Amino acid sequence: MKKLIASLALGTLLVGGFLFAQDSQPSELAHGEAEPSVFNISSVSLVNVY
Amino acid sequence: MEIGSFIKLQRVKQGMTQEELAEGIVSMSYLSKIENQRTEASPEVISMLCTRLGIELDSEKDITIKEKCEQWFNMLFEVNNKDEIIEKYIELNELMTMVRSDSLMMFEIHKIRYFLIMGELDNALEQINSLNEISGTFDSLHLFYWYKFKGNFATTNNEYNQAMRMYRLAEDKINQVNLSDSEIADLQYTIAVTHSKLLNTLEVIEYSNKAIDIFQKEYNFIRCAQCHILLGISYRRIKMYEKAIKHYNLARHLGELNKNNNIIQLTNQNLGYLYSAIGDSKEAIKHYRGAIDDEAVGLNERLIATTNLIKEYYKTHNFEKALEVIEKAKRLLDLAKNNVFYELYYYIIHSYIYAINDQYDQFTKLVIEDLIPYLKKHKDHGNLILFTNMLAKHFEQVGKYKDSVKYYKLANLTYEEIVNL
Secondary structure, rough: OOOHHHHHEEEEHHHHHHHHHHOOOOOOOOOOOOOOOOOOOOOOOOOOOO | OOHHHHHHHHHHHHHOOOOHHHHOOOOOHHHHHHHOOOOOOHHHHHHHHHHHOOEEEOHHHHHHHOOOOOOOOOOOHOOOOHHHHHHHHHHHHHHHHHHHOOOHHHHHHHHHHHHHOOOOHHHHHHHHHHOOHHHOOOHHHHHHHHHHHHHHHHHHOHHHHHHHHHHHHHHHHHHOOOOOOHHHHHHHHHHHHHHOOOHHHHHHHHHHHHHHHHHOOOOHHHHHHHHHHHHHHHHHHHOOOOHHHHHHHHHHHHHHHHHHHHHHHHHHHHHHHHHHHOOHHHHHHHHHHHHHOOOOOOHHHHHHHHHHHHHHHHHHOOOOHHHHHHHHHHHHHHHHOOOHHHHHHHHHHHHHHHHOOOOHHHHHHHHHHHHHHHHHHHHHHHHHHHHHHHHHHHHHOOOOOOOOOOOOHHHHHHHHHHHHH
């Protein structure tokens, strides 16, 4: 029983630690490079170039 | 959409309780069963419930609504003219309150994207919360868009880990539903952008290449250009500069052919950054200049390019030119008071003003009290290294070695954090 509780506690700690590490990644990185938007494309008519 | 879910959605939207809706028609427990699809009610009961909700049951009208919805959904992905989108939205919203339509649920889910495009974040969140209650009745197609737009919401809030979790869930639904290639490519592109924000370089390359294959076949050259920009950023990060430049040039070429200023500006900005990273200030300045001169592009983009240009002039000790750009930057800053990054640009621009004019007291005060705490809070490692180094160098020059070591150490620790990402 004690082993079970100990392993459960350890498991919870590990999962918690993993989730914390995931969320600790930088949420905003203004490093001078700029990614395009996930929204707008364009209302301009398209030209076939290929 | 099942009639039970439809009735529940309409009732919740109108703020009616089950008791109010059921009164005189069916018992409350029976209504609950209808709403949760545990029983099939007779057409008479459905008709009475719909009448109380003020909704018509007309299948012919529903076909028209479906077509209109399809058009509006496409507009959310392809049209930049907000007025057109708003006009169609108002029309559909009115129709949906009067006629029972199978497209209602899809319409409600797409409202999240609509609010995001319109910049109405509170409304988007409210819509997500109200749909949460009925999300248990969503089918796979509903779920695909539900996860995708919840991801879009997280992206807008700069919560990229959360966004990635949502996009992954949407991706899992692709095999269960019948989606067009362009829908799949749009999700792949969105995932690529998110990976890029999270600095997962190899994944960006993988997803951009997948998306670009489809966009090329569909002649969607703006999205192709956006993928090339993502590839440019990724190859720059793994120091394959020639390949990065090739992708940026392709993106610019597509931007010029399609007369898309945003693409051209973004390419110049990123090419400027690349040349700055490899120490070619002359080329960097040339591209940054190209990125700030176009007034048609967004204020935020112009501010990024302007601050980068100031940094480059400062780096090359060309203070006169830096001050010229600072004047321009101040004017842009005045226009950007509502920008989310206003504070950041304000601090950066003023730090340079103080540094160039030898106003060291103001410089150290601003950097220590405002800029560094801001950068730490927003985990902006790149700028944190730059400004802590600047500060440390200043302390070193005036002989304050203890302070100097403190900030060199902070720069070093931040650098290690980036390397470990």
